[in-house]
Amino acid sequence: MTNKIPESTTRDKILSAAFSLYEMNFSDASLSRIAKKAGITKTAIYRHFRDKNSLEKEMFRIVYDSFYDVLKRFSDKIKEDKPSEAFALILEFIHKNTSFVSFYMLSAAENSQDNLIIEMKKRKLPIFNEILTSDGSINSLDFYVKTIFSTATIICMVSARKKCPEISLSDEDFYKAAGTLILNGLQNSISQITELRFAELEQSVRDSIKDLDPPDRIIIALNSAIKKNGYKNVTLEEIARELGMAKSSLYTWFTNKNDLFSKIIYKELDMLLTAVIENQYCGQTMEERVFLIMSTSLEFLLSRPQLINVFQWLQLTENFGEKICTNPNFNMQQIIEDFFKKNPVTKSVPELGFGTKNYEIITNWIFIMPVFTIFHGEKHGFTDNITRAALRETFKMIEQGLVLDKELNSQGGIK
Numbered sequence: 083m084t085n086k087i088p089e090s091t092t093r094d095k096i097l098s099a100a101f102s103l104y105e106m107n108f109s110d111a112s113l114s115r116i117a118k119k120a121g122i123t124k125t126a127i128y129r130h131f132r133d134k135n136s137l138e139k140e141m142f143r144i145v146y147d148s149f150y151d152v153l154k155r156f157s158d159k160i161k162e163d164k165p166s167e168a169f170a171l172i173l174e175f176i177h178k179n180t181s182f183v184s185f186y187m188l189s190a191a192e193n194s195q196d197n198l199i200i201e202m203k204k205r206k207l208p209i210f211n212e213i214l215t216s217d218g219s220i221n222s223l224d225f226y227v228k229t230i231f232s233t234a235t236i237i238c239m240v241s242a243r244k245k246c247p248e249i250s251l252s253d254e255d256f257y258k259a260a261g262t263l264i265l266n267g268l269q270n271s272i273s274q275i276t277e278l279r280f281a282e283l284e285q286s287v288r289d290s291i292k293d294l295d296p297p298d299r300i301i302i303a304l305n306s307a308i309k310k311n312g313y314k315n316v317t318l319e320e321i322a323r324e325l326g327m328a329k330s331s332l333y334t335w336f337t338n339k340n341d342l343f344s345k346i347i348y349k350e351l352d353m354l355l356t357a358v359i360e361n362q363y364c365g366q367t368m369e370e371r372v373f374l375i376m377s378t379s380l381e382f383l384l385s386r387p388q389l390i391n392v393f394q395w396l397q398l399t400e401n402f403g404e405k406i407c408t409n410p411n412f413n414m415q416q417i418i419e420d421f422f423k424k425n426p427v428t429k430s431v432p433e434l435g436f437g438t439k440n441y442e443i444i445t446n447w448i449f450i451m452p453v454f455t456i457f458h459g460e461k462h463g464f465t466d467n468i469t470r471a472a473l474r475e476t477f478k479m480i481e482q483g484l485v486l487d488k489e490l491n492s493q494g495g496i497k
Contacts, residue, residue: 093130095120104184145182146201157209169261176240195233227472231479234454235264242443251435259434267483268430272369286364287377301346308391354382371427373477379452380473394457451476
């Protein structure tokens with residue numbers, strides 16, 4: 083399956099054009115742009131769709147139908163005790179349907195995995211019964227954390243595949259390799275990290291960030307605007323409203339939304355990366371250093387909850403959209419790459435086809451997990467300690483992979 087809608091009718095052309103505007107791009111898919119892309123007039127769209135909302139409603143139906151089909155096949159493979167093939171199916175679907183994923187992430191009422199899970203539960207897919215209840219609350223924290231891990235890994239690997247020019251594996255071999263990474267992790271031993279040692283490392287991280295400067299009020303306003311209006315609907319006007327000032331005042335400092343984002347995020351990313359690098363020296367083993375990366379990122383955001391939506395937006399744009407943080411004096415990816423190549427955090431980097439970028443992709447994978455964890459934790463009102471416990475489990479999956487519960491395989495469930 084691909085994300086290209088058969089263009090046998092004008093209606094199909096409209097839908098195909100609308101989805102195509104979300105392909106690796108977070109630009110606004112206005113009706114005018116959709117019409118231009120489809121090669122028709124804007125008036126022609128209204129013969130098939132009453133307004134933008136009715137068009138998006140049909141797009142959601144297509145996305146949910148497509149996800150249902152692939153998740154049904156995923157469930158069947160799990161029942162057959164073929165987890166590698168199951169995850170390869172999902173990776174292939176996401177890779178070939180990037181515009182579906184981008185549209186869903188931007189346009190869903192809440193940008194989380196939960197809405198998709200709830201929709202699949204309505205369609206009677208038993209694979210999700212153990213994760214969320216019918217009202218959207220968590221049924222099993224263990225299942226929920228495993229789903230966060232799997233989702234974040236798939237997004238990270240597929241986006242890397244889309245963007246990385248150095249690709250040595252065929253698509254089919256890549257799906258298998260990334261699926262194996264989900265199931266086996268980095269295959270490192272973490273038996274020497276006791277519960278006491280986890281607590282010591284977490285405490286050292288909390289001590290390292292307790293005296294950080296408070297976040298800028300503009301980035302807090304941006305976070306609030308994202309939370310209220312969704313990712314694609316944030317404007318300078320909305321941010322100005324949160325600040326209680328005229329939009330013209332913001333133009334004194336910033337030329338547009340991306341300029342604002344680039345300038346105000348620099349300080350936050352600089353503080354986070356400085357803390358991550360400093361905390362690396364507390365690790366006695368490579369495995370501890372992986373945990374310190376994750377714990378530092380998590381504690382940074384726990385201490386600055388006003389920034390959670392901004393950081394999730396940053397992750398999404400880095401993975402499925404335009405690069406927003408364009409400060410020429412701060413190339414976070416380059417800093418990460420330079421530091422961690424000199425100070426590796428893992429002995430084993432599986433072959434994913436990215437050539438010299440393999441290690442960088444794995445480092446990025448480690449970095450994104452805390453953001454996904456805390457974002458979903460905030461949605462469900464996790465206490466700080468529950469969030470920390472969830473991150474520990476995610477760390478264990480990075481090192482040793484996802485554990486499938488054979489008892490639930492007969493139901494098509496994962497644990």
